[in-house]
Amino acid sequence: MRFIKSILLCMLSCLTLFSCIEDQDFNQFDEIGVTPTIEASILYVEAPESLVNASTQTNVINQEFNFDAFSSDVFSKRVLDGTITYIVENTTESELSVSIELLDLDGNVLDTVIIPVAPAPMEMQQIDIAYGNSGRSIDIIKNTSSIRVEATNVSGTQSTSTLAEPKVILKSSGKFRLEIIQ
Numbered sequence: 223m224r225f226i227k228s229i230l231l232c233m234l235s236c237l238t239l240f241s242c243i244e245d246q247d248f249n250q251f252d253e254i255g256v257t258p259t260i261e262a263s264i265l266y267v268e269a270p271e272s273l274v275n276a277s278t279q280t281n282v283i284n285q286e287f288n289f290d291a292f293s294s295d296v297f298s299k300r301v302l303d304g305t306i307t308y309i310v311e312n313t314t315e316s317e318l319s320v321s322i323e324l325l326d327l328d329g330n331v332l333d334t335v336i337i338p339v340a341p342a343p344m345e346m347q348q349i350d351i352a353y354g355n356s357g358r359s360i361d362i363i364k365n366t367s368s369i370r371v372e373a374t375n376v377s378g379t380q381s382t383s384t385l386a387e388p389k390v391i392l393k394s395s396g397k398f399r400l401e402i403i404q
Contacts, residue, residue, distance in 0.1 A: 256402040257302065264289065264306065264394040267371055271314040271388040274375055282318065282390070283373035286325070290367055293327065297400070298364040303354020304398030310347045312339045313388040317377040320392060323370040324362060332362045341377065342385060354399075363398070 265287055274282050291297060310320060318339040324332045335351060354360040373390060 261397040267392045269390045274316050286370045292366040300400040302399045306351050306396045308349045308394045311391040313342045313385045315341045317341050319374045321372045324366040325368045326365045327367040
C-alpha cells in the first residue's frame, strides 16, 4: 500500500511539472517599443515697462536665439510628435503683438506664431501648438535651428502701470514623444 502511494505521488508530481510548462518566445523583444515623453524649457524673455516705453521704434524685443536642440540627430531622428506651449504675461499698460518664428539652419522661416497681447490687467495667456500626427508637420521641429522673437508695441510709449515691477514675460516649453526602440 505504501508502495502504491509512493508511485502515485511520484506520477502526480511529474504531471504537475509538465502541465505548467509553456513554450518560451525569445522573439518578444522585437515587439517592444519604447516611446518616452520628454519635457523641457525652450526660452524665457522678459521686458520691463521702462524698455517698452523707451523704444523709439515699435519693436520692444527683436532677438534671435540659437536653438540646435531640435535639429540634433539624437532628437530629430527619434521625435514622433509633440507640443510647444507659449505663455505670455503682461502687467504693463501697453498692447503688444508677439511674433515667434522657428528658423532652419539657413535662416528660412519654418513656422510662425503670432500672439496678440492685451494690456494689463490681463490673465496669463497660453497657446499650445501641436506638431506631428495631430498638428503641424513634425519636419518643422526636426529642422529648427534658431528661434526669432519680436514683440511690437501697438499702443504707444506711455505705459504707466500701477502694478509693482510691470513687465512683459514670454516663456515657452516643449513636450515631445521620442521613439527609442523600434
